[in-house]
Amino acid sequence: GQNIDQPTEMTATEGAIVQINCTYQTSGFNGLFWYQQHAGEAPTFLSYNVLDGLEEKGRFSSFLSRSKGYSYLLLKELQMKDSASYLCAAREDTGANNLFFGTGTRLTVIP
Amino acid sequence: KAGVTQTPRYLIKTRGQQVTLSCSPISGHRSVSWYQQTPGQGLQFLFEYFSETQRNKGNFPGRFSGRQFSNSRSEMNVSTLELGDSALYLCASSLVGLADNEQFFGPGTRLTVL
Numbered sequence: 651g652q653n654i655d656q657p658t659e660m661t662a663t664e665g666a667i668v669q670i671n672c673t674y675q676t677s678g679f680n681g682l683f684w685y686q687q688h689a690g691e692a693p694t695f696l697s698y699n700v701l702d703g704l705e706e707k708g709r710f711s712s713f714l715s716r717s718k719g720y721s722y723l724l725l726k727e728l729q730m731k732d733s734a735s736y737l738c739a740a741r742e743d744t745g746a747n748n749l750f751f752g753t754g755t756r757l758t759v760i761p
Numbered sequence: 762k763a764g765v766t767q768t769p770r771y772l773i774k775t776r777g778q779q780v781t782l783s784c785s786p787i788s789g790h791r792s793v794s795w796y797q798q799t800p801g802q803g804l805q806f807l808f809e810y811f812s813e814t815q816r817n818k819g820n821f822p823g824r825f826s827g828r829q830f831s832n833s834r835s836e837m838n839v840s841t842l843e844l845g846d847s848a849l850y851l852c853a854s855s856l857v858g859l860a861d862n863e864q865f866f867g868p869g870t871r872l873t874v875l
Contacts, residue, residue: 691868692869753801
């Protein structure tokens, strides 16, 4: 079956660094995605990992360990506008190629 | 270029009715995927259409169906609505399909079933 786990809520201070963890179990695996979703808006793509290691993109980085079924999203130099939900999604590779999302982590950035 | 558009943005229906939602993908994108988002379950994959054919399907009952037209626009239909169908329905488009690394989401249709 499929299972994606991530914390429900996190709070961090403006200017700080925050790490949002995600563990996954899928029938086959073909990539891990992170999306950002502000309240009332559509999700927007942040990152994609399919090989082990760290992918850096500006203030955001994403890490993947396939053997551990684990990923994290790292946000540096937090800004108030980073307050949003962060969705972890794993893509299975069983021919259906579906995306399975976690319930999302609501991040609140405080001054 | 224009993003993914969904109509209507908000909809209120009663139990037992049916509803049709529409999604227009980004120009040139041939794949449209539909998701249901609820606070408790998060985003759940409904189905994907590519070149007018349903290519992938999630674990939803047959009351949920869809189709895609030759211009890649897609519609989703839910029949015999239940209270639990109240959710945000999102569609996402991509060039080729789920194998792409990025899907572009529309703003969603907020369906309330009374």
